Amino acid sequence: MEKNQKVGVIIAAAGEGRRMNGVDKVFASLAGRPVLARVIDVFASVKAVNRIVVLVNENNLERCRQLIAAEHWPLPVVYGSGGQRRQDSVAAGLTLLEDCDWIIVHDGARPLVTSDLITRGLQAAAETGAAAAAVPVTDTIKLAGDDLIVKETLPRANLWAVQTPQVFRYDIISRAYARLTAEVTDDASLVEKYGGRVRLYQGAYDNIKLTSPGDLARAGILLERRGK
Amino acid sequence: MEKNQKVGVIIAAAGEGRRMNGVDKVFASLAGRPVLARVIDVFASVKAVNRIVVLVNENNLERCRQLIAAEHWPLPVVYGSGGQRRQDSVAAGLTLLEDCDWIIVHDGARPLVTSDLITRGLQAAAETGAAAAAVPVTDTIKLAGDDLIVKETLPRANLWAVQTPQVFRYDIISRAYARLTAEVTDDASLVEKYGGRVRLYQGAYDNIKLTSPGDLARAGILLERRGK
Numbered sequence: 001m002e003k004n005q006k007v008g009v010i011i012a013a014a015g016e017g018r019r020m021n022g023v024d025k026v027f028a029s030l031a032g033r034p035v036l037a038r039v040i041d042v043f044a045s046v047k048a049v050n051r052i053v054v055l056v057n058e059n060n061l062e063r064c065r066q067l068i069a070a071e072h073w074p075l076p077v078v079y080g081s082g083g084q085r086r087q088d089s090v091a092a093g094l095t096l097l098e099d100c101d102w103i104i105v106h107d108g109a110r111p112l113v114t115s116d117l118i119t120r121g122l123q124a125a126a127e128t129g130a131a132a133a134a135v136p137v138t139d140t141i142k143l144a145g146d147d148l149i150v151k152e153t154l155p156r157a158n159l160w161a162v163q164t165p166q167v168f169r170y171d172i173i174s175r176a177y178a179r180l181t182a183e184v185t186d187d188a189s190l191v192e193k194y195g196g197r198v199r200l201y202q203g204a205y206d207n208i209k210l211t212s213p214g215d216l217a218r219a220g221i222l223l224e225r226r227g228k
Numbered sequence: 229m230e231k232n233q234k235v236g237v238i239i240a241a242a243g244e245g246r247r248m249n250g251v252d253k254v255f256a257s258l259a260g261r262p263v264l265a266r267v268i269d270v271f272a273s274v275k276a277v278n279r280i281v282v283l284v285n286e287n288n289l290e291r292c293r294q295l296i297a298a299e300h301w302p303l304p305v306v307y308g309s310g311g312q313r314r315q316d317s318v319a320a321g322l323t324l325l326e327d328c329d330w331i332i333v334h335d336g337a338r339p340l341v342t343s344d345l346i347t348r349g350l351q352a353a354a355e356t357g358a359a360a361a362a363v364p365v366t367d368t369i370k371l372a373g374d375d376l377i378v379k380e381t382l383p384r385a386n387l388w389a390v391q392t393p394q395v396f397r398y399d400i401i402s403r404a405y406a407r408l409t410a411e412v413t414d415d416a417s418l419v420e421k422y423g424g425r426v427r428l429y430q431g432a433y434d435n436i437k438l439t440s441p442g443d444l445a446r447a448g449i450l451l452e453r454r455g456k
Contacts, residue, residue: 140389140413141369141390142426143386144362144388148428149427150416150425153417153420154382158371161369162369188370192378197377200372200376200377201376211366214445214448214450217445219442222441
């Protein structure tokens, strides 16, 4: 990343609107602070970051407005309506960040992101213009036919489970989105599809995505442990 | 499985000896009961199961003896020393279960196994003689080169993350182990290697393996939720 280049962050928190125990998980409290506020805290703490856009679903617009109004982050944090699919949120974010040179996409439901992960993502993206946090796969992964008979156990070496942050040069991600026709859940794969080279960089096993009950408690313990 | 066939269970709890917060995780308390006791409870509740062998590491032999002595399971539960690698535990278990027709291998650190998972495993193994619980992969998995540049994002369809229980006809698993030379962490893949056909069956996302701090709390919440 060159000097004076602008970095915008898209926090996808709309597709994340499924409810865990009656509370939208990005607004759930994690160690006394809403998940979404924690995510913004971390991005706001990174000096290279200039602007943050949060995409939530329609029902949460007012709640998001209130959350942002109550805070004093040292950079502009705006919000918008995300739409049904994750990609609609990212697309909406891109139109709000047209003046940026670099885009960081992050899942709103990954509150354990760190400034280190963000900074290393920006560094990793420098060469090819696209980078994604990822961790070596620990599960044994098998490929099976429709009859459920195993065809192959994949060699674990060089297999990575992808996370966010994902970092893109603005022109690369916006061009990929302009060509998007099908549903996509991973932005990096969209860039790959149109010939872009994506570099993985070491994510963190504790950079979990809150998806099922128990994840919030788990995140709380991981967070507490980190404080020690 | 035919009538009168004997089913033996190998609980691999030695390779699982890494410590979480100073306590070996299989002896840690989960909702007031040691993880290992919970695992045995579930297998002991399945009518088709005839014998259980628990393999722990040397340091835990006495602890395991005490745990078993204090319980009254309705079937023989024995224990032994597991050795350094997971496969040493399974091999030791096989020699203790030579009179069995079927072997179920289970990770001691997966206390959320259910009798349903075990029963369906026995059914799934009937045809090919080998079955493994597995869940569809939810992460995006990428294959990268040593330079960390993505080569391919694997199509998620037909990719499975393997769990235990894994069920094998005795002759199939014992023959595979007799030929074993390298390190192996997944018994099903060993059977595949020697030409066996392994059938996957639907595992459960909450059938988690306790590996990192926070997992025990998560397991507690998943367990509590199940009770409702």
